[in-house]
Amino acid sequence: MARRVVVVDDPRDPSLxxxxxxxxxxxxxxxxTSRGMFIAEGEKIIRRAAEAGCRARSFLLQDRWLDGLSDVVENCGDAPVYVGSAALVEQVSGFHVHRGALAAFERPPARSWEDVLAGDRIMVCQDLVDHTNMGSILRVAAALGWDAVVVSQGSADPLYRRAIKASMGASLQLPWRRMDHxxxxxxxxxxxxxxVVATALVEDAVALENFRPRQxxxxxxxxxxxxxxxxxxxxxxxSVQIPMAEGIDSLNVATAAAICGWALRSSPPAGDVFVP
Amino acid sequence: MARRVVVVDDPRDPSLxxxxxxxxxxxxxxxxTSRGMFIAEGEKIIRRAAEAGCRARSFLLQDRWLDGLSDVVENCGDAPVYVGSAALVEQVSGFHVHRGALAAFERPPARSWEDVLAGDRIMVCQDLVDHTNMGSILRVAAALGWDAVVVSQGSADPLYRRAIKASMGASLQLPWRRMDHxxxxxxxxxxxxxxVVATALVEDAVALENFRPRQxxxxxxxxxxxxxxxxxxxxxxxSVQIPMAEGIDSLNVATAAAICGWALRSSPPAGDVFVP
Structure with missing residues (x-):
């Protein structure tokens, strides 16, 4: 491993x-997009990216992270490991990297339509711009057993650093793809x-609790x-809507995804009703 | 109104x-806390704070907001209106105020225990630190018809600027209070x-879909x-838990609040099942 570790002190170093x-x-x-890469931030997400089989291009670590991530680095072929001070990492990245560990990975190839449409439950996002919302939707979709997520042409990137973080790595696990048209x-x-079920506050929308989806x-x-x-x-x-209390006109889209994702999840286990 | 408008150009002006x-x-x-105040950011939240009956201490606006908020300002007694450039507002507040409108209001008095325990559905937050989560929980609680929110001694402030924003003003509408002990x-x-229902991934937790709460x-x-x-x-x-797909170990707390808030909401309307 040692020969791949490169100490860096110039924030303009082209390797970075x-x-x-x-x-x-x-x-x-x-x-x-042009380089076909994405950034993983923090030990946990870097581990998930490596576990998901993504190929590392390089690591940029504060030296205190060298040990904690050595097993991951070992398994990542010959990707160079740049080590620098907190100040250097901040100068390069433009912000204070809380956990002091970054890695650049190759983007996995886009999933085929066959893959993302293979299951019984998919969420489809139209022009979502907020990376935290995008990540939250991937996280809750994965948690509640939905099979895939499709995002419109104009939606935020599920592999943008903050989206991966908000997804707790689900962006790297759950099948997803961007629409072509x-x-x-x-x-x-x-x-x-x-x-095809729209979540929309339109006049003829069915209240979520009254709606029974097809398979x-x-x-x-x-x-x-x-x-x-x-x-x-x-x-x-x-169209379905989540009935809301008087005076409340909307829910955050990730919150709506969580509620509908729960209410419309696939075949909930038919366990006994438990009354403690 | 004119005599209450004060043009400011010194970011160190003690009025600010x-x-x-x-x-x-x-x-x-x-x-x-010591001044018994909170900050509302953006036209929408400022309006909600005024509508909720909070008393304005002052406004700090970029001049282009003077017209849009004039009706609110008119109804806010003699609170001074400080007007400055975007740069001044940024120098004082320490960040780029996207919507260029801030107001300081008196904190409403804490709700009595009688008030917050009057309904059938309350959410109780233990040591929530993230203001966006706090705001999201207030927003979803209000939307799904829960009656109040209680926060532990160590929890984030529901009236912190970003919490109010994430709550879309629900912090100012839904009864809430902080625990004393x-x-x-x-x-x-x-x-x-x-x-009293804990959301917890403990061994004897009941799966959410199998749980029937008391009234x-x-x-x-x-x-x-x-x-x-x-x-x-x-x-x-x-304890109840939201069953999760294999390999997923947790949900964000605001997401869990949304799902449990939906599943355990009070007396859902017993409408007909609709199968389109």
Whole structure:
């Protein structure tokens, strides 16, 4: 391992170019897409990325993390390990890296449509912009046994550093893919036999507790602020809404995903009712 | 109104001391508690605070907000309106105020125990530290018709700027209060006749879908990371857990609150089952 460890002290070192300006999500998106990479932050996420089989390009660690991650580094082929001070990591990345450990990985290849449409439960996100929401939706989808997530062309990147973090690594485990053409791919989901369910506060929406889905469900979740667009709502088989108390007009989209994800989950185990 | 508008250009102006260092949550907590105030950020939250009957101490606005908020300002007695440039607001508050409108309000008096224990559904948060989680829990509790929220002595402030924002103003609408003594107040909730339900991944926890609560429910939600402490779990009547897919070990606490808040909500309307 030793010969792959490189001590760095110049924040402009070109070897570190994968790690620049990590808070600039627009710059990162174009940089990460063009290089086919993503950034994992913190020991836990770095471990999950390696466990998910992603190939490491390099590590950027404060030296105190060398030991804690040595097993991961050992298993990551010949990816170089750059070691620097907290100040250096901050200068390169543009923020205080709380856990002092970063790694650049190759992006896994996009999942095929066959893969993401193989199960009975998928969530479909339209133009979600907030990375925390994106990560939360992946996390809750994975936890509640949903099979995959599809994101529209305009949605945030599930592999952006903060999205992976909010997903607790679910972005690296649960099958997901981006649409090629929103309209055609929505039709593709419909044609695959899913009951396409829009979450929308429209007049003819069915209250969630009164709704019984068919066997396969595609749950459409709208953008922050405006919710699903009229054409997505029109393309759905039905709209459902979560009944809300008077004076409350909306729920956060990740909260709505959690509630609908629970209420519409696949075949809940038919256990006995327990009354303590 | 005109005579109450004060143009400010010196960030050290003592009139602006309510607005300093808004990102320093520790400093803010002690400052806001000692002064009995809180900060509302953005037009929407400022309106909600005024509608909730909170008394304004002052406003700090970029001039373009003067018109949009003039009706609110008119109704806020003689609170001064400080107007400054975006740069000034940023220098005082320590961050870029996206919507350019801030207001300082008097904290409403704490709700009585009688008030917060009057309903059938309360959420009780133990040592929640993240303001976004705190706000999300208040928002979902309000939306799903829960009656009140109780927070432990060590929990984050529901009236901290970011918590109010994440709550979409629910911090100002839903009755909530802080415990005086965690243990005694947990006992008080129990004695008031609530079915005290811990959300905890313990061995004897009942799966959420198999659990039928008694008429009145107090849902205990644990701190980020470690969840509920052993003594809180022991003080509960029962523990429930949200069954999760293999390989997933946890949900965010606000997500858990949303799912349990839905599953255990009060008397869902017994509408017809709708099968489109």
């Amino acid at each position: 170019s994968d790690y620049v300006s990590l808070r600039d999500s627009q710059l990162r998106r174009s940089l990460e 929103d309209g055609a791919d929505l039709q593709r989901i419909h044609d695959a036999g899913f009951h 396969r469900v595609a749950l459409l979740l709208g953008t922050e602020g405006h919710g699903l667009s009229a054409d997505w709502i029109a393309a759905a088989d039905v | 001391s309510d607005y300093v260092s808004l990102r320093d949550s520790q400093l803010r907590r002690s400052l806001e 965690d243990g005694a107040d947990l006992q008080r909730i129990h004695d008031a006749g609530f079915h 009145r429910v107090a849902l205990l939600l644990g701190t980020e990371g470690h969840g509920l402490s052993a003594d809180w779990i022991a003080a509960a009547d029962v």
